Each structure stands twice: as structure tokens, then as C-alpha cells.
Amino acid sequence: MAQVHSHSEVLLLNKFSFCNFPSKLLQRKRSCSFTRNDAVLPDHRRVQSSSPVALKVAVADDVKKSSNDTEDHIWDGIESDVLPHIQTLRRFPKVELAGKVALVRFDSTILLNQELDPRSRSVFNALFTIKYLLEFGAKVILASDWSNKINSNVLSAEYVADVFSSALKYQVVTAKSLSYKISLDVGAFKKTDILLLENLSEFKEEVANCSKFAQLLSSGVDIFVNDSFSLSHKILASTVGVAPFCYACVAGFHFEESLFQLRKMAKLDEKPYAAIIGGGNLCNKAAALHFLASRCDGLIFVGLMSFQIMHALGLPVPPELVEKGANDAASDLIQFARDKHITILYPKDFWCTKIHHPNQVEIFPSHGIPDGWEPVDIGPRSVEEITSTITKCKKVIWVGPVKFRFSSQYSYGASKLTGMLCKVSQGTCNITVIGSMACKAIAKVSSSIFGLNMVESGSAVWEFLKGRMLPGVSALDRAFPFDIDWSAAYHDPAQPLVVDIGSGNGLFLLGMARKRKDLNFLGLEVNGKLVTHCRDSLQLSGITNGYKLDDTVLT
Template identity: 65%
Template sequence: MVRFDSAILLQKELDLKSQVTSAVSTIKYLFEAGAKIILLSDWNMKINSKLLVVESVADFLSSVLQLKVAPSRCISNCSLSKMEELEKADILLLENLSEFKGELANCSKFAEQLSSVVDIFVNDSFSNSHKILASTVGVPRFCSACVAGFHFEESLCQLKMAAQINKKPCIAIIGGGNLFDKASAVRYLASRCDGLVFVGMMAFQIMHALGLHVPLNLLEGGPLKEASNIVQLAQNRKIPILYPKDFWCMTNDFPKQMEIFPAYGILDGWIPVDPGPKALDEINSLLTGCKKIIWIGPVKFRLPSQDIYGASKLVSMLDRLTQSNCEITVIGNMACKAVMKESSFVSVYNMVENASVVWEFLKGRKLPGLMALDRAYPVEIDWNAAYSHPSQPLVVDIGSGNGLFLLAMAKRREDLNFLGLEINEKLVRRCLDCVHQYGIMNGYFIATNATSTFRSIVSSYPGDLVLVSIQCPNPDFNKPEHRWRMLQRSLVEAVADLLASDGKVFLQSDIEAVAVRMKEHFLKYGKGKLSVVHNEDCTETDRKGWLKENPFGVRSDWEQHVVDRGAPMYRLMLSKSTRPN
């Protein structure tokens, strides 16, 4: 299944620019590899007014791909699990996802329906990676493998390049408005760059924070504190903040009559539409000599004119800087269009058209669409540095939390190495501090999403994997009935594959339904390699088969809390057989 970006492949004037080529290459690569392909996406009239129904979109994609794409209405007909159409066509297009409430709601049942005949999920819609959608976040939970397409990968590389402040001096040119929502991203830029230039509505918030007079109709309600914090940060770092000192303005009564006003003297009834000549001269002076420029957001004020002179002039400045080896990243649809229209050196720009994803990334937020994918661990692990004896048998605790269980086990069993995989980076830092503080040579912790990285991390370990423990999983604190969902098929399969013969899996929870679901998942997706151990080291079981005591004699902090309040724990042990069941 390929989740493609309709804004790329369905645009009216399709050209063979890089992102279109990479998006097409994803589908063609899979087709040439012999895969049966299900395409899905959302689309609307803004993208292409001629493409509304699935049949017309399928015809359009057929012409773009030079491959036959067959339309299907199996979502509406609830017949996705049957998919007779897939037997007759190699590439199938499902209906417009925007027509289904389950898409925006990330409905689990809807996601399961979409993925009912899917083995491998390919996300090639990077522009939606900051959203939580059923087609980008929900579907991966039900697939054996989830990977990025070529366009997604290319866009991710562009995003990393945009956020990397690797050359000095670096100036950020910030356009558009809505400072309240983007304040944390602007603070990040203020903390890394050597100067800020505001060329949009945010400029008025900054001017107001600097104590300058700004007409009330040009101010957003609320972000004064955020603007003041940004100004204070820039002043502490002694970096310049530029805002337009003058504006081209117009009135609603005489829209073709343009006048220049100083920033502090805009008359009532006049609306700023473009930076004035003095403002552009100051920007040009600041940019001269820069080695990196990040331009994010449009040169846009209250009412943009038909042909914005400021954006054109800005592109001319940037063109000159490209000739002196200045690295320039342009972010946002309007900014990229200005470059493509006005620049003579388009190919040297790093352009990212979807600004929403970049703003979220600069805020320091995780991208849900990216986090849902399987991905190799980004840093090669030096096991010799992690452990004094890296070939010793390995015990992995998935969701290790504050690490108390693993640290206590490491002290008891110096003949084993212990690895904690935990998604909370702060907890991992604390655990590593404890490892160093107490001189533990057989314990190590990694901040990661084990669901997607377990296989790539553990497969590189030089010794045998003898035990995997999952204790009280709780990724959704508000919905106890969903706590088991961290345990996905791909993780179970990886554990079953990598576990040594006679290796063990220890599962426990204080919620019986969660423990039952974990047991069912391991027996269902363990490839017949795992079976329940009914008597582990003489530990008694109750009438339902749950272990009455912890077989290790070491409790996690949550287990201790549950036991102290007199509540039951539901535990079981599985073993990997040398012969499949």
C-alpha cells in the first residue's frame, strides 16, 4: 500500500521536477519489483478541479505513471478484505480519503479495514507527516513492514538540511503570521541563527514587543509575551532583529494607489502590503556576507498585491548571494513559487514547499507520520563501549521506564548484559547517569521507539538474545483498553526471529485484558516458535495459568506499587522452541 501525496501527483500543471520524479519512482519501483500496489490519498478542488471522483483520478495517474491504474470503491462497499479487483489489476486506487471521518480521527477500525490485505506499507506523503491520520499513523500498526517512499525520504533530507545551522553567519528570514502558534519555532531560530529578519505579519508583533507604536488592527491577540521572549533572547545573544522600517500601503477605496509610509506612521485606512525601499535596503545590507540563509514563510502582510515587489526583490538579493557560495533554503509554497518565478539559479536552492511540517519540526515536536515507520537505528551502536563483555547473553527490557528493574537485575547477574529500550529520552538519560554513577558494566539504555527499531538494534548485538521482557505497557494513559497497542506485529515477529533457542519472553501487566492481548499477539504472530511455559523455575500458576510470583525476584517500581496495594499482577513466560509448533 502506497500513501501518496496528491498535491504532488495530482497537480494541474505537472512537471518533472525532483519531487514529482521521486514520487513517481516510488510506485514504478514497486511495480517493477512485482508488487501488487494499492494507492490511497486525499484530494480536493484546490489541487485539481477536474479530478474529483476516483475514476478520473485513476485515469490521470495512469497517464502520469504510464501504467494502468484501476479505480475501486471497496472502502464504501466494505469489501477491502475481498479485493477481487486486485487479482485483475496490478495497481488499484482507493477512494478519496477526505470523504471518510475515520481518516482524520485516526480510527483504529478504519485503519485496520484499509490495511486488511496489506503486507508492506509505504508512506510517500511527507506533507502529512505532522498529522495523525489513519492512513499514515493507524495503518502501520497492522502491517508487517512500514517504510518511506523515495519522495518522503528526499523531503526528510531537505528538512534536515533546512534545520541544520552548519554555516556562519546564518540569517533567518521569517514571513507570514500567527506568531502565537509558531513562537517556539521562532525561538529555536533565534537561539541558533546570527540574525532574524521579519517580512510578514509577525513583524508587527516584534515591533510592539520592542515598544514601537503599532496600529491595533495589525496586531494578533495574545502573542505579546511570546514576542517579548523572542526579543529578549535575541538581545541576550546580541543578534540583530530586522523589521520593515517602511511599507508600501494601499486603501480599500483606491486599491491601485500605493503610498510609502514609515512603520511608525501608517495612517488610518491604509493597509501595508509590501516592505518599502528602506526596509529592503536594510535587509540587503544584513544578508551581504552570509553563508547560510533560511527563508520560511511568505513576504505577506494584511492584503498582498497581485505582484509582490518585495518578494521579487528578495529573490534578486538571494540570487546574488548564491554566487558567493551561500547556502539558501526556501520553505513554504509562496516563497518557493517566488523563487521559481524570479530566480535565474533555481537549481542551487534547497526548497521545501510544505512549511507546516517544517514549523512543527522546528518546534521540537516529533512527526507522527515519521515515527510510525520502521527505520534503522540512526547511530551505529558500539557494543564494546556499552558493555565490558559484549558477547555475554543479552536481556532486553522493552519500555524500561525508570530502569529500576533492569539496574537491579544487572547487579544480580553480572554474567548477563542488560539493555533497556525506552521512548522517553529524559528517563534514558537518568538511567545512563545511574549506570555511570554505580559503575555498572553490564547495563545500557537507548532512547528509541522499540516497536520500529528493535530488530535493527538487537540484530547487531554479537551475543545471544536470551530474554525479552515487556512489563505493564502503557502508551495511551487516557485509554487503558488501548494500552496493548504498543505491542505490534512487527515487534513480535522481530522478537521471535532474534530470540535464541530456548530463549524466554516475560510478559506482565496489572490489567488482565492487556496481559491476555499480549499473550494472544505473541502466540499469533510468533511464527509458531513460541509457547507458554506453565512452570518456570517451580513458580506456581493460578487456575488461569498466570504466574503467581515474579520468577526473577526483582520487581519493577510499578509492579511493587501494585503488589503493595494488594492488587493482582498477571504474568506469564513464553519460550522459543527449536521446533515450530
């Protein structure tokens, strides 16, 4: 890779002159780009021990190699503004972590579960984010919101600190600065490497994204690491507000993995591609369903939304199961699918219980549910049809619960669906499971979940599918999405590199490239027409130490 001038001064090219500026004049508070310095997303199956010694070996082994499996790619038809390329902890220079204070916004729904499933990739990546920072010399401040009580355990900050101390094998100490509206005393790190802030759910300023509260959260912080993807669709002080007060804002390993799954889900690289759709509220999710219909070869409805589809098709549906105002949205979706020759499947039969006698269970066809009976699960004929469809697919996503009522004790459909997906995942089919209920169903039935891609945050994914920007993603630093082949770009890539930002038609860049053949020149320009003109001039001139990029490859 080409290197920036290695002397004590940095060469800066502008429109008027070619000047030498002391490097300290080029420093800024926020960093938007870092030298490529990859750490491999950890393979959670390799590390069985969470001890510091085992971690040190694992981290040292991981960061020595680069990974192509997690490379981000632009996909067909998706605007980069919706899911921009961002800086990640994996690519952040390790040498920049030593001695720094990192604020980690962790996901309490993952790390404060009653039982941390060691098979879960999310659990491993979330813990690895914290361990990775510690291993490379950073001090860590943990921040999150959590329910005050889970079962019989009262989740005080002290209790949560004990949970983390046990999981990380590091001492975690609580900090009470937020209650007193005072800046955190970084001197507290003399006794420990990890501080835990108070429960953010107790502060209304968190939800209001209060700037003063965000500044208080980030006091003394150098690097912000967002590892709470489940809240990326919300605007909170701890996920969005803190970003302007930190010189670097990056995604943790769990956050990065979730984004990678979204990108992979949206790509059209594997066909046939089917979406299994559970849950309800079709009106609110209409835009997302249209997006899925534009990507997939089939939509398979298994939740409450299936009744809206059936109703729009003119099939009899119990009135209490019809979503008010959803008929037009369902009809539009059906017509859109027909125009694109997309298959729509809905349940052909249901397990039903008698309303006043819940112990009485019968199977009825979907078009013939008697009065006084309530559907509680999809039936065997429906499962058979879904299985027949899925086994022909190369790519499947499952989003939303199968159950029609959250209190229902019946799980026939979910268990059969889970078993079938686990089976086809052993072959060539790429399976992605989205949403906490769907992921729990998989973990409950399957003894091995390594072959499945799982994203617990259904709400954030639905917002992404609607084409909306995720504030938690947008708040992080941008990253250059591609690697430049420096050997192909320059005759001698080892020469010092000069970057011209906003190079226009490139006349000045071309002139300097002719005069200084001992330097390589890189021009950045957002105007595509000017870039085309400059590239044509480069080819005609035969210059081998000039290269130009436009906004089609920059985010």
C-alpha cells in the first residue's frame, strides 16, 4: 500500500501551491478514516475458555490474519446512505488503543440474559469487543440500559458489575457520576480497567438525546464503540449523542456482524431466495414487505400477517383476526408480487383451540375455521408445503414469530420450521434468522446453531427493510468501502502519496504529477463528470503517478 510521506512533515496539495505543513496542523478532533489494519472477526467455536491467557492467545492469533468472509460489499439496488460503510473496531489501528479510554455501548438484551448461551455468536462477539479493547491496552467504560428486574434478580449496577466480572474474568467497578451530573473521574481506572455506568433507563435525558447528558457520558472518553445493534434504529444519547464528543466512533464486533448479515440478506447472489415472514402489523411493515418481494422469489407468511393476505385474496377469515385498515396494503403487495411473478404462500391449515375450552385442539383448513375456534399454530399441511418450497432454495430468511398469540403454549409450527431450517442449512442453503423469538426457537430446538446466521434485533431489521436510515449506524465514522489496488493504480506504489481533496477537473493535479514524478497523486472529487474528464486526460497523458476517485466509490 502506498504510504504517506514518512518524514516529520506531511505533504498537502491544494489549488494554489505545493506546501509543507507540520503534521500537528493536520490533526483534528474527529477521525473519519484509518489505515487498513484488520482484525479477524473471531470464530466463537475456537475459544472455549474466557481466561485472560486464552484470550491473549486467541486475539494474537486472530489479528495476525485478514478475513475475506466479512468484507463489506456494495449490493445491487441498495442506497449506501441507508446502510453506509462505517469504521469498525476490527479495522481500527491496534496501536491507537493503548492508553485510550473507550466507551462501549453494550446490548443488555444479549449480555444480561439469565443464561449466556456459549453457542451464541452474538454473545461471543459482544464479550470479545470488551476483551479485545482490554487486550490492546484500552480502558473501558461500559454503558447500557436494562430492566430493573429479571425473574427474582434485582439488576442493580452492582449486580450487573458482578455478572460482567464473572463473564470477562476482569474486575468491573461501578461508577456513580451520572446521578450527580459530574464528569467521570478517570482516576478511577487506577483500581480497575473496566468501569460500569449506571442504568441508563433511569435517565430521561437518554431517550431525549440530551446533548449535555451525552457530553457527560463521554467525558474523558477517546473512542466510542457502539455494540448495541438492537438500538440502532433509535436516537439515544448513548448511541447517537455521544458521537460528536469522541475523536473516533466505531462499531464493535457484534454490531459489525449484524451489519454484515443485513448486507448479505439484501444481496441477490443466491437464487431461489425465499422469506418466511411471521408476526403482525402488516400496515406498518408494508414498505419492508415490498422490498422483500423485490428481492425474493417467494414470500411465505406464517404469522398474523397471513390472515391479512388471506383476507385480501377473498378467503374467509375470523373478523377478530383481520387487521383494521390493512386490506389495501395487503392487496397492493399481492398485486406487486403477481406483477413480478413472486410466489406468495399462506397457511393452508391451522391447529385451533376452542375459545372457552382451550384443552380441545383440532386441525381445520384455513378457509373453514368454525365459529368459537381460534387458530394457535400452523398445521401439518402448511408445514409440508413450506418444507417443499424451502428445500429448493439457496437462500432463506426467517423474520418474526410463528405464533399467533404470544401467550400460546403451542409451538408445533415453530419447532417443525426450526428443524427443517437446521436441516437444509447443513447443505448449500444460506439461512438467516431474524428477531428474538425466532432466534430463541432455533436455540431451543437445535443443538448446533453454527450453520445459521442469527440477528436478534427484529425492530432494527424491519426499519432497514423499510429503507430508513438507522441513526445508530449513521452516527459512526464513515469508512472507505473498497481497497485500492495500489500496484495497478501506480507504477511505483512505494512512492509517497499526495491527496488532493476536491480536485475538480484535475488540471492542477495533472500539472503537479508531471513535475513531481517522485510522488504519487490521488484526487478525490464528487462530481462524476469532472472525474471522467480527468481520467480521460490521465490516459492521454500517459502519467503513471496519478489516480482519481469519485463519489460512486466513496461513502
